[in-house]
Amino acid sequence: MSEEPNARTSAERRPSGGADNKAFQKAGLALLIRFHVLEKLAKIHDPKNDAFQEQGRALFESLDRLLAEAEEPASLRIRHGALLLNGVRLKSSLGTYPIFRSVMEELRRRELDAVTFKPGLTHDELFRFMPIFARRERKEGSPHARLQAEIDAANILHVGVEKASALESPSNLNRSAARIFFLSIVHLKESFRRNQESQGINVHSTRRLMQSIYNHIVDNESFVFGLTNLKNHDEYTLNHSVNVCILATALGRRLGLNRGELVDLGIAAFFHDLGKLETPLEILNKPDKLDDGEREIMEQHPFKGAEKLVLLQGSRRLPLRAIHVAMEHHIKEDLSGYPRYFDKADVNLFSKIVKVVDFFDAITTKRVYRAKVFTRSEALSLMLEQSASEFNPIILKAFVNLMGDFPIGSLVALDTGEMAVVFDLNPDPKLALRPTVKLITDASGNKIDGDVVDLAERDPATGRFARTILGALNPAEYGVEVSDYFLAQAQ
Ligand SMILES: [Fe+2]
Ligand SMILES: [Fe+2]
Secondary structure (H helix, E strand, O other): OOOOOOOOOOOOOOOOOHHHHHHHHHHHHHHHHHHHHHHHHHHHOOOOOHHHHHHHHHHHHHHHHHHHHHOOOEEEEEEOOEEEEOOEEOOOOOOOHHHHHHHHHHHHHOOEEEEEEOOOOOHHHHHHHHHHHHOOOOOOOOHHHHHHHHHHHOOOOOEEEEEOOHHHOHHHHHHHHHHHHHHHHHHHHHHHHHHHOOOOOOHHHHHHHHHHHHHHHHHHHHHHHHHOOOOOOOOHHHHHHHHHHHHHHHHHHHOOOOHHHHHHHHHHHHOOOHHHHHOOHHHHOOOOOOOHHHHHHHOOHHHHHHHHHHHHOHHHOOOHHHHHHHHHOOEOOOOOEOOOOOOHHHOOHHHHHHHHHHHHHHHOOOOOOOOOOOOHHHHHHHHHHOHHHHOOHHHHHHHHHHHOOOOOOOEEEEOOOOEEEEEEOOOOHHHOOOOEEEEOEOOOOOEOOOOEEEOOOEOOOOOOEOOOEEEEEOHHHHOOOHHHHHHHHOO
16 A cells, blocks of 8 residues: 555656647547547447548547657557556546546456557558457457457557556456455454544544545446445444445545545545444444434434544544534435534535435445345435435436446346346446446356456347346345455456
């Protein structure tokens, strides 16, 4: 955890002056969009197709201009969760983020750090390269080596593909994300213990941990999301707090918060239920409805949490907003809930973010007092129904978008009779119902360690989609522990 993954490296240059950089960003974004669209078209069409030809020409023009201006190879590089064009970081926005993510996923899928187009690139080479790059096949061996062999065989001389460094390889990223997840639980447990024994919490370590969680979300969002399906850790509050922290950080990122704010938000979310340390376990784990007295004690946890955090604040670099979040995460949009506030404007933005993800994680987790555990999709639709009174509508909308129609970790039934777990969302909003899934049973319902398949893939013979989701299933009803499939990816 001592690395500082956001530090600039030699591969990343500082953009030159204002106007130049603006023009570069604009041209860079246009190039990225063309690359993305052509890659998508290459998946479903032959290069003779009109749409492919048109987009192909547009991308070639963009590249040709860049090669002429820069007089050096044009490289599209992935570095610490960002995309660099000729060493300059391209800036994404809420609207363009799905494209950035999709291009990064495609590079990672092929185990690449960079694709480089060299001066002398011809139109025909680009048209031969894109279908090879876009092709999906799951054979044994290194995806990079296979791609390189195909490029050589197609006599493409002016496109280079650079192999990903071991650190950025998918299995290393997954392993490291899983490690951070469990480290967070251990750290929170230790913090709770120290707090109980009136020793200080090491907020400095919490901050380091949050920076690391932030970096993992940037690098590997879908896998980190998958980990939030882990619900079976014996100590509910610990597991819940780590999930809330991850989901809040990812949501805050979509809402446009910067890195510093996201680290603070992560810390605030991490300690949101600190006050529950004071709530007796008989009340926390009571299977029946709480009586008035017990409810009153339960509803004290925001005050108790805020109190503890006030004591911690001082010199310990604890963000002030953590105190707000502890205090305000049960206040509803219509100001009902607890504690009583009288003006919406007094409720901190961070508290409204944590409110959404806290509710989501709580109702998707089995608890003795909860008659029904909601699947991830059911939880989102319930939350949308209650949106006007319970949640800030804009934050909720961003959350629903972030999770997708079938959120990562959903168990789904396919029209082939197979069952699958959603591993990653489709970044193209038109294909939102076609995520990438891992097959976990065959058509007869026998458990298998199946392939990871993209539901946007079509059967080459018929041109139809090979598999389609019929609906979400409740993992508890089928005895499926979704988190196992994510942890298996980290081994
Ligand atoms: Fe709470
Ligand atoms: Fe909570």
